[in-house]
Amino acid sequence: MNENSFTRERRRLTDLALGKANLNVRRFYNLDSSTYSAGALDAKTKEMLGLVASLVLRCDDCIRYHLGQCFALQLSDEELQEVFSVALVVGGSIVIPHHRRAVDYWEQLKNPTTS
Amino acid sequence: MNENSFTRERRRLTDLALGKANLNVRRFYNLDSSTYSAGALDAKTKEMLGLVASLVLRCDDCIRYHLGQCFALQLSDEELQEVFSVALVVGGSIVIPHHRRAVDYWEQLKNPTTS
Amino acid sequence: MNENSFTRERRRLTDLALGKANLNVRRFYNLDSSTYSAGALDAKTKEMLGLVASLVLRCDDCIRYHLGQCFALQLSDEELQEVFSVALVVGGSIVIPHHRRAVDYWEQLKNPTTS
Amino acid sequence: MNENSFTRERRRLTDLALGKANLNVRRFYNLDSSTYSAGALDAKTKEMLGLVASLVLRCDDCIRYHLGQCFALQLSDEELQEVFSVALVVGGSIVIPHHRRAVDYWEQLKNPTTS
Amino acid sequence: MNENSFTRERRRLTDLALGKANLNVRRFYNLDSSTYSAGALDAKTKEMLGLVASLVLRCDDCIRYHLGQCFALQLSDEELQEVFSVALVVGGSIVIPHHRRAVDYWEQLKNPTTS
Amino acid sequence: MNENSFTRERRRLTDLALGKANLNVRRFYNLDSSTYSAGALDAKTKEMLGLVASLVLRCDDCIRYHLGQCFALQLSDEELQEVFSVALVVGGSIVIPHHRRAVDYWEQLKNPTTS
Numbered sequence: 309m310n311e312n313s314f315t316r317e318r319r320r321l322t323d324l325a326l327g328k329a330n331l332n333v334r335r336f337y338n339l340d341s342s343t344y345s346a347g348a349l350d351a352k353t354k355e356m357l358g359l360v361a362s363l364v365l366r367c368d369d370c371i372r373y374h375l376g377q378c379f380a381l382q383l384s385d386e387e388l389q390e391v392f393s394v395a396l397v398v399g400g401s402i403v404i405p406h407h408r409r410a411v412d413y414w415e416q417l418k419n420p421t422t423s
Numbered sequence: 424m425n426e427n428s429f430t431r432e433r434r435r436l437t438d439l440a441l442g443k444a445n446l447n448v449r450r451f452y453n454l455d456s457s458t459y460s461a462g463a464l465d466a467k468t469k470e471m472l473g474l475v476a477s478l479v480l481r482c483d484d485c486i487r488y489h490l491g492q493c494f495a496l497q498l499s500d501e502e503l504q505e506v507f508s509v510a511l512v513v514g515g516s517i518v519i520p521h522h523r524r525a526v527d528y529w530e531q532l533k534n535p536t537t538s
Numbered sequence: 539m540n541e542n543s544f545t546r547e548r549r550r551l552t553d554l555a556l557g558k559a560n561l562n563v564r565r566f567y568n569l570d571s572s573t574y575s576a577g578a579l580d581a582k583t584k585e586m587l588g589l590v591a592s593l594v595l596r597c598d599d600c601i602r603y604h605l606g607q608c609f610a611l612q613l614s615d616e617e618l619q620e621v622f623s624v625a626l627v628v629g630g631s632i633v634i635p636h637h638r639r640a641v642d643y644w645e646q647l648k649n650p651t652t653s
Numbered sequence: 654m655n656e657n658s659f660t661r662e663r664r665r666l667t668d669l670a671l672g673k674a675n676l677n678v679r680r681f682y683n684l685d686s687s688t689y690s691a692g693a694l695d696a697k698t699k700e701m702l703g704l705v706a707s708l709v710l711r712c713d714d715c716i717r718y719h720l721g722q723c724f725a726l727q728l729s730d731e732e733l734q735e736v737f738s739v740a741l742v743v744g745g746s747i748v749i750p751h752h753r754r755a756v757d758y759w760e761q762l763k764n765p766t767t768s
Numbered sequence: 769m770n771e772n773s774f775t776r777e778r779r780r781l782t783d784l785a786l787g788k789a790n791l792n793v794r795r796f797y798n799l800d801s802s803t804y805s806a807g808a809l810d811a812k813t814k815e816m817l818g819l820v821a822s823l824v825l826r827c828d829d830c831i832r833y834h835l836g837q838c839f840a841l842q843l844s845d846e847e848l849q850e851v852f853s854v855a856l857v858v859g860g861s862i863v864i865p866h867h868r869r870a871v872d873y874w875e876q877l878k879n880p881t882t883s
Numbered sequence: 884m885n886e887n888s889f890t891r892e893r894r895r896l897t898d899l900a901l902g903k904a905n906l907n908v909r910r911f912y913n914l915d916s917s918t919y920s921a922g923a924l925d926a927k928t929k930e931m932l933g934l935v936a937s938l939v940l941r942c943d944d945c946i947r948y949h950l951g952q953c954f955a956l957q958l959s960d961e962e963l964q965e966v967f968s969v970a971l972v973v974g975g976s977i978v979i980p981h982h983r984r985a986v987d988y989w990e991q992l993k994n995p996t997t998s
Contacts, residue, residue, distance in 0.1 A: 400630025745860025
């Protein structure tokens with residue numbers, strides 16, 4: 309998959325932020341990265357955890373990032389729908405706008421020529 | 424009122440999301456729709472409840488949707504201001520950017536030629 | 539209705555907090571009080587707005603306060619259920635524990651001898 | 654496992670709340686229950702999703718409920734720690750008090766004679 | 769520093785919102801403004817408090833506003849990094865997208881010709 | 884100051900949680916601790932940042948912890964009131980119950996014989 313406009317801008321801003329970061333900010337970014345490595349749970353399960361947390365906290369950037377990871381780890385459409393259903397019932401209709409955009413982004417990941 | 428760009432994009436994404444949805448996701452969307460039907464409370468009161476909840480939870484899409492419903496149900500400017508005042512005092516200044524955009528959108532609903 | 543243990547403790551803490559408050563803290567408390575006075579919307583509608591906002595933001599103290607106000611303004615059980623249904627669908631299952639306690643408190647307001 | 658004081662009070666309040674509920678409130682509770690049934694994802698994975706969502710949204714009652722379900726589904730200590738690590742890094746130190754209480758409750762589930 | 773596109777649009781919307789506001793909405797906006805005046809704490813410290821609160825509540829508009837104020841009050845890069853580190857650890861990785869954009873905006877404030 | 888019941892229980896739970904923690908959970912707790920050390924900002928300012936963040940995110944445990952740190956660092960009553968005023972205006976009336984309890988706890992810190 310080629311890098312899309314979302315991941316390019318995300319990379320530019322991450323590089324900028326880390327370039328200016330103090331030690332504790334860098335440590336936080338490092339901890340964030342290492343959290344999703346496979347361990348007692350496999351990487352796909354951990355990305356689903358990150359996705360559902362991002363959905364109920366309603367962060368589009370975080371949702372897109374975890375959707376990209378889930379896609380790379382071959383989460384099926386049916387599994388994704390189950391993550392969505394948990395996020396909607398826990399987080400409520402306030403999650404719906406993020407859900408709609410998440411579905412749209414997932415389709416773009418599956419059909420990158422249309423993005 | 425003609426459909427504006429917000430409602431058009433919302434409709435496109437809703438159709439997409441429901442087209443991919445599993446049973447529980449569809450049930451959630453259905454429950455969301457039926458919640459605002461007139462019952463012991465009239466529809467306008469229920470839309471005001473949806474609006475104030477959307478304001479304190481700070482979801483611009485949800486705010487716009489309920490503003491559109493309130494407009495169609497002929498909420499007055501004075502009534503709207505009272506909903507805003509409750510939302511601001513409960514939710515705090517973090518609601519202000521959403522309040523500003525809500526006022527702007529309400530004016531567009533009242534003067535659709537300018538949108 | 540006699541003052542119950544919740545309202546007594548709330549009054550004690552409010553008196554303490556205001557006794558120590560600086561000007562801006564006092565102004566905030568005053569603005570909070572004046573927000574719910576009848577105006578373009580009647581007091582009962584404004585208390586329902588405060589209640590639904592408190593439910594989706596999940597603050598038991600705020601929920602109890604607005605339930606007490608709604609009770610004093612003779613909100614019916616059927617109207618209350620409609621406020622609950624909006625809060626649950628907007629805020630999600632994370633609101634359920636607060637909903638359960640709200641129902642319990644409402645019953646105490648209706649049957650104060652059991653509290 | 655015997656029912657502990659948390660689950661007993663939860664059951665009492667749920668019965669009360671459903672006894673007073675209108676149709677949409679009951680539909681919401683029903684949807685909440687059916688969301689965690691095994692489907693494309695197994696029940697244990699779905700409970701972990703519910704748990705991480707409850708942790709980042711900081712609802713102790715919800716956390717305890719999902720811990721109870723995870724325990725019944727034989728989630729291992731190592732798997733649980735991974736769910737905690739995702740919740741902490743996504744939700745931040747504001748989750749720590751809930752994390753501490755979650756660990757305490759998990760130990761009670763494992764050693765029910767001490768509760 | 770010349771007014772940038774963010775502050776121009778913010779001013780337009782604030783003027784619109786206040787032009788339509790009722791008394792309590794205006795009182796809220798006034799209280800918001802007066803909160804950050806120097807008192808027992810100096811203005812720079814109060815703006816840092818507003819900034820960290822805006823970061824953990826994840827409001828980009830509020831973050832930009834307080835960054836502008838901090839810049840005008842000559843907050844150093846090192847001090848800013850410490851505010852960021854508190855916001856990230858308290859609020860979690862869900863704050864990261866806002867942190868990235870905050871760093872970007874801060875660089876624009878320092879190099880206005882590039883904005 | 885002697886350890887009070889809040890800090891004793893907090894210590895018990897922290898020891899328990901760290902005793903069960905995996906590497907990433909421990910790293911998160913360590914990062915949380917190191918964040919508040921004096922650097923470009925002095926320790927008192929950083930504790931005020933932690934306090935205001937805890938207030939707007941409405942976490943009583945976190946509020947109490949930072950109040951204890953602010954007390955040990957000799958924050959004055961007048962400075963504390965200014966932190967409270969920022970938290971109330973940013974976070975809204977939903978913060979008021981936490982503010983009331985914060986004032987009560989501060990008085991206990993100042994008069995430990997009454998606790």
